[in-house]
Amino acid sequence: MVNKFATVLVTGSKGFIGKNLLEALSRQKNVKVYGLDVAEDISVLKSALRDADIICHLAGVNRPEKEEEFATGNTDSVKDIVSLLEEMQRTPAIIFTSSTQAAMNNPYGKSKKAAEDLLCEYGKKTGASVYIYRLANVFGKWCRPNYNSVVATFCHNIANNLDINISDRAREIELIYIDDVVDSILYIIKNCPEVVPGEYLSVSPSYKINLGDLANRIYQFHDMRQSLIIPDMADNFTKCLYATYLSYLDQKDFAYALELKTDERGTLAELIKSRHLGQIFVSKTHGKIVRGNHYHNTKAEKFCVVQGDACIRFRHILSNEIIMYRVSGDDMKIIDIPPGYTHSIENLSAGEMIVLFWADEIFDADKPDTYFVEV
Numbered sequence: 001m002v003n004k005f006a007t008v009l010v011t012g013s014k015g016f017i018g019k020n021l022l023e024a025l026s027r028q029k030n031v032k033v034y035g036l037d038v039a040e041d042i043s044v045l046k047s048a049l050r051d052a053d054i055i056c057h058l059a060g061v062n063r064p065e066k067e068e069e070f071a072t073g074n075t076d077s078v079k080d081i082v083s084l085l086e087e088m089q090r091t092p093a094i095i096f097t098s099s100t101q102a103a104m105n106n107p108y109g110k111s112k113k114a115a116e117d118l119l120c121e122y123g124k125k126t127g128a129s130v131y132i133y134r135l136a137n138v139f140g141k142w143c144r145p146n147y148n149s150v151v152a153t154f155c156h157n158i159a160n161n162l163d164i165n166i167s168d169r170a171r172e173i174e175l176i177y178i179d180d181v182v183d184s185i186l187y188i189i190k191n192c193p194e195v196v197p198g199e200y201l202s203v204s205p206s207y208k209i210n211l212g213d214l215a216n217r218i219y220q221f222h223d224m225r226q227s228l229i230i231p232d233m234a235d236n237f238t239k240c241l242y243a244t245y246l247s248y249l250d251q252k253d254f255a256y257a258l259e260l261k262t263d264e265r266g267t268l269a270e271l272i273k274s275r276h277l278g279q280i281f282v283s284k285t286h287g288k289i290v291r292g293n294h295y296h297n298t299k300a301e302k303f304c305v306v307q308g309d310a311c312i313r314f315r316h317i318l319s320n321e322i323i324m325y326r327v328s329g330d331d332m333k334i335i336d337i338p339p340g341y342t343h344s345i346e347n348l349s350a351g352e353m354i355v356l357f358w359a360d361e362i363f364d365a366d367k368p369d370t371y372f373v374e375v
Contacts, residue, residue: 008189009034009052009092011077012059016143017097017181021056024182031189038073042080049084049092054189056095057081060112063148067107074111075118082122091128094119095188097181098200100134100174116200123195131188133181134200140178140240141247150211151175151241156248158218169212176203177240207237221245225256228273229362265289266352270363278360285345285353292344292375299369300360301337303345305329308353313375314341322375329354342373 008025012018013035025033034048038059049055061073078096085091098116101109116132123130143149145156150173157164184203187193209217217231221242224230233239258269266285273279285291285308295317303312307329314323317340326348327333337343347353361369 005030005032006053006189007032007034007051008054008056009036009048010056010058011036011081012057013037015058016140016149017138017178018058019142020140020178020182021058021185024186025189028186045080046084049081049090050088052092054093054095054192055081056097056185056189058097060097062099062108070107070111071114074108075114078115078118082118085122085128086126091126093129093131093188093192094122095131095133095185097133097135100136102134120198124197129192129195131195132200133184134202135181136174136176136203136206138178138181139175140244143178143244145248151214151244152248154215154218155241155245158215158222159245159248159253160250164215166211166215169215170210172208172210173214175207175209175237176205177207177237179240180205205236209237217241218245228270228279230272230274232274232276234276265291273362275362278358279362281357281359283355283357285347285355287347287350287352290344290346293342294370294372295342296337296339296369296371298339300339302358303327303335303337304332304356305345306332306354306356308347308349308351310353310355311346311348312343313346314343315375316341317373342371342375344375 008031010018010021010025010033013022014037018035018037022033022035025031032051034052036045036048036059057078059073059077061069064070064073081094096115096119098112099109102112102116103109119130119132122128137149137151139149139151143152145152147153154164156162181203184201217238218241220229220231222245231238231242233242258271261268264286266283266289268281268283270279270281283291305327309326309328312325312327312335314325314337315321325335327335345355
């Protein structure tokens with residue numbers, strides 16, 4: 001939360017970074033926000049500049065129809081803001097999102113570098129704090145697909161069963177996640193740290209990946225509905241990329257069916273599988289039915305009855321002693337299933353019993369580690 005009340009002007013408010021930043025600022029208690037987009041009249045800009053304590057200048061052009069629009073959208077927009085502030089004799093802090101391409105000799109990079117130079121000169125002349133980010137490729141929710149973001153394009157097209165084109169699968173790109181960008185900007189807004197002359201700000205962590213591997217990862221997300229196998233979510237890039245992929249699902253396509261295994265006992269369905277964490281599955285069992293009567297040598301399991309009343313029985317396979325646990329969905333508990341104990345679960349209810357299971361490995365029919373022995 002911002003420590004003191006601040007008025008923040010965000011240009012490019014309807015763009016990718018702008019929408020995410022405005023959402024985050026809406027949760028801050030001590031902030032008044034002006035959101036301006038390219039269609040706003042100059043009088044609206046002047047009014048906002050008179051009030052703003054901090055300007056987040058996110059507006060820019062990166063895919064114009066004519067090359068000269070780079071200068072108009074990137075350099076001249078900064079020139080207009082600086083001129084108006086000097087005219088008003090105001091020195092609010094300015095946060096500017098430039099690009100790593102500002103170090104490159106192309107029309108887009110040149111227009112961003114010229115904008116950076118204008119802001120640096122303005123800061124030197126007036127003493128205003130100027131923070132310039134040189135951002136790599138930003139990815140995350142709400143980015144426009146089939147425009148200038150390969151992640152947005154791949155996620156949108158693959159999620160919607162459309163083809164993608166890859167000109168060079170080995171080409172490596174550097175990516176940063178939208179939430180990390182927003183968090184970094186919020187830190188500046190909250191703390192207004194000292195500006196180091198000539199220093200460009202970056203956002204971390206950043207991720208490097210080639211286009212072929214990027215496409216493969218996103219196709220794995222798409223195929224999860226059939227394989228049920230989730231990737232390693234301990235990897236932060238994977239977690240962020242998967243969140244991005246989900247944001248491009250069609251609103252009519254959030255749900256998907258499970259494969260139900262049905263017999264005289266009831267039904268069972270696998271929910272999630274992980275090569276790192278095993279799998280989760282659920283069963284519905286008819287009244288007075290017993291499941292199980294088997295043991296495992298290495299496989300570990302956990303049972304949780306979420307509906308109905310059950311008795312879980314254990315017997316060490318080298319003993320005749322039977323151990324019983326009464327469990328109920330009205331008082332949910334997790335029961336550990338140690339290896340070397342044959343076990344069963346009986347539905348004591350007249351109605352349906354629902355149980356959630358976890359096993360520490362994905363079931364392998366060729367090596368099930370499951371041996372049937374009556375408790």
